[in-house]
Amino acid sequence: MKKRIIRVSAIQLPAEVEGAGFAEKQRKNVREIRAMLATAGKRKSDLVLLGEYANLHHRAWSTRKSEYVPDDIPGPFTRAIATIAKQYRMNVVIPMFGRYENVLSSFAVIIDRKGSIVGCAQKTHPHEQEQAMGIVPGNELPVFSLDCVKIGLMTCMDIEYPEVAQVLMLKGAEVLLFPHVQAGWGEVDWEIRYRARAIDTGLYVVSACYGYTEGVWKPGKMIGRSGVVGRDGLILADIGRDIGVLTFDMDLNQKRVTHFFFTEKFDRTTAVIASRRPELYHELTESSSKQIALRLLKRSEK
Numbered sequence: 001m002k003k004r005i006i007r008v009s010a011i012q013l014p015a016e017v018e019g020a021g022f023a024e025k026q027r028k029n030v031r032e033i034r035a036m037l038a039t040a041g042k043r044k045s046d047l048v049l050l051g052e053y054a055n056l057h058h059r060a061w062s063t064r065k066s067e068y069v070p071d072d073i074p075g076p077f078t079r080a081i082a083t084i085a086k087q088y089r090m091n092v093v094i095p096m097f098g099r100y101e102n103v104l105s106s107f108a109v110i111i112d113r114k115g116s117i118v119g120c121a122q123k124t125h126p127h128e129q130e131q132a133m134g135i136v137p138g139n140e141l142p143v144f145s146l147d148c149v150k151i152g153l154m155t156c157m158d159i160e161y162p163e164v165a166q167v168l169m170l171k172g173a174e175v176l177l178f179p180h181v182q183a184g185w186g187e188v189d190w191e192i193r194y195r196a197r198a199i200d201t202g203l204y205v206v207s208a209c210y211g212y213t214e215g216v217w218k219p220g221k222m223i224g225r226s227g228v229v230g231r232d233g234l235i236l237a238d239i240g241r242d243i244g245v246l247t248f249d250m251d252l253n254q255k256r257v258t259h260f261f262f263t264e265k266f267d268r269t270t271a272v273i274a275s276r277r278p279e280l281y282h283e284l285t286e287s288s289s290k291q292i293a294l295r296l297l298k299r300s301e302k
Contacts, residue, residue, distance in 0.1 A: 001253050002253065003251045003253055003254070004251060004252040004253040005249050005250070005251050005252075006046040006047060006148045006149050006249070006250055006252060007043065007044060007045050007046045007047075007247060007248070007249050008045065008046065008047045008048075008049070008175075008206055008228065008247070008248050008249075008250060009039075009040035009043060009045040009047070009048045009049070009245050009246065009247045009248075010048075010049050010206055010207065010208045010226040010227060010228070010237075010239065010245070010246045010248075011033075011036045011037070011040065011048060011049065011050045011051075011208060011226070011245050012051070012208065012209060012210060012211040012224060012226040012239050012242065012243055012244055012245070012246065013029075013032055013033065013036065013050065013051060013054065013210055013211070013243065014032065014210065014211060014212070014213075014243045015059060015061075015210035015211060015212055015221065015222040015224075016212070016216075017029050017032070017057035017058075019057070022057075022067055025057035025058070026056075026057050028057065029055070029056075029057040030077070030080065033050070033054060033081070033094075034080065034084060036244075036245050037081070037084045037085075037088075037092065038084065038088070039245045040088070040090065040245050040247065041084065041087065041088025041089075041090055042088070043245070043247045044088075044090075045088075045090045045247060046090060046091060046148045046149070047090070047091045047092075047093070047146070047148065047149060047151070047175075047206075048090055048091070048092045048093065049093045049177050049179060049206055049207075049208040049226075050092075050093070050094050050095060050179065050208050051095065051179050051180065051181060051208045051209050051210050051226070052095040052106060052108075052123075052155055052156050052179045052180050052181045053095060053096065053097050053106065053181060054094050054095055054096055054179075055071050055077050055094075055096040055097060055098065056068065056069075056096075056097055059181050059210060059222070060130075060181045061181075065133065068097060068133055069097075070097050070098045070099045070104055071096055071097070071098045071099070072098065072099055073096070073098045073099065073100040073107060073109055073117070073120060074117055075098075077096065077098075078094070078096075078109055078111070078117065081094050081109075081111060082111050082115035082116070082117070083115060085111045085112070085113065085115050086113065086114055086115030089113045090113060091110070091111065091112050091113055091146045091147070091148070092110075092111045093108050093109070093110050093111075093151070093153070093177055093179070094108070094109050094111065095107065095108040095109070095155060096108075096109060097135075100120045100122075103122070103136050104134045104135060104136060105122050105123060105126070105135050105136045105137075105138065106122070106123035106126060106130065106135055106155055106156075107120040107121065107122055107123070108120065108121040108123075108153045108155055108177070108179060110144050110146070110151070112146060112147070113147065118144055118146065119142065119144055121138070121142060121144070121152075121153035121155070122136075122137075122138025122139075122140070123135070123137065123138055123155040123156065123157070123158060124137055124138040124139070124140075124141065124155075124158050124164065125137065125156075125157040125158050125160065125161060125164075126157065127157055141164060141167045141168055141171070142171075143168060143171040143172055143173045149174050149175055149252060150172050150173050150174045150175075151173060151174070151175050151176075151177055152165075152168030152169075152171065152173030152175075152176050152177070153168075153176075153177050153179070154168070154176055154177070154178050154197070155178075155179055155180065156179070156180040156181060156182065159178055159180070159193055159194070159197060160193065162196075162197070162200055163284060165197040165200055165201050165203075166200065166201065168201075169200075169201040169202075169203060169269060169272070169273070170273060173203060174203065174204075174252055175203060175204045175205075175206060175250075175252075176197060176198075176201065176203050176204070176205045176206070177205075177206050177207075177208075178194065178197075178205055178206065178207040178208070179207070179208045179209075180207065180208075180209055181209065181210065181222060182209060182222070182223050183220060183221055183222045183223055184220050187223070190223055190225075191235075194207060194229060195229050195233040195234075195235070196233070197229075198229040198230065198231060198232070198233050199232065199233040200272075201269060201272065202231045202255070202256045202267065202268030202269035202271075202272060203231060203269060204228060204229065204230065204231060204250055204252075205228070205229040206227075206228050206229075207225070207226055207227060207228075207229075208226045209222060209223055209224050209225060209226050210222045210224065211224045211226075211239065211240075211241050211242050211243040211244070212224070212241050212242075212243065213243065214242075217241040224239065224240060224241040224242070225238055225239065225240060225241070226238075226239050226246055227239055227246055227248075228246075228248045228250065230256075231255070231256035231268065231269075232256050236248060236250075255267040255268070255269070256268040256269075258271075260272070260275070261274075261275035262274075262275070
């Protein structure tokens with residue numbers, strides 16, 4: 001079968017941006033983003049992913065809530081990114097704290113090679129602290145068709161729920177993108193879940209987080225490890241804790257072919273879809289269990 005290669009870059013920005021004040025740090029952050037996008041562009045990347053809240057120099061860590069300033073989508077920030085996407089003819093997915101169509105949320109903005117906004121993937125599972133800041137949960141799991149690949153987004157907490165990856169698979173995603181700001185939960189928790197989503201679906205998973213200069217990282221900090229997981233759950237590329245740009249060539253036509261459910265060998269993604277029994281899974285879409293769990297949580301708070 002003819003190869004279908006796309007070049008993917010995951011940008012691992014610094015977790016901590018130094019500066020004299022909010023405005024200076026924000027300006028420096030934009031310069032860092034532009035420089036790393038240029039690096040990805042010079043490598044002739046087809047698709048570039050950045051970490052969640054890329055437009056905030058403090059990512060998700062500032063205790064000063066006044067520093068959570070959303071950017072308009074579209075607006076000056078997205079136009080700056082679009083200019084570079086167009087210059088280097090690459091698709092860019094930039095997650096940001098922003099306001100799109102009068103909705104405040106954690107969005108992943110998809111910009112194509114022409115510098116046009118294809119759409120915005122809204123985080124579907126923002127945690128309580130995010131919702132307290134006004135972040136609205138998304139109610140859709142869209143798949144976006146770019147010129148070289150179909151992508152689905154799982155932003156940070158979204159990856160905790162296997163159903164998200166499954167729905168994106170059923171909708172035809174070829175690559176799952178996982179921008180996040182994970183820290184503290186531990187390496188094992190992160191790696192098992194990250195790799196499991198690839199195994200569950202037979203799809204590539206690309207992640208982007210944040211890094212540190214040598215010697216700064218320690219357990220409990222932002223986990224880093226932007227990279228690529230293969231269809232069988234093997235880690236194919238991993239930047240570690242560093243700050244930088246990881247670039248990887250993936251062949252979308254190289255499927256994971258196994259016996260799996262059937263006697264003959266088939267592409268795992270197709271076999272998973274063909275062998276599912278959705279008539280058994282109706283409890284997943286009923287709200288009664290959620291309401292019971294919420295009542296239990298409220299009772300435990302007293």
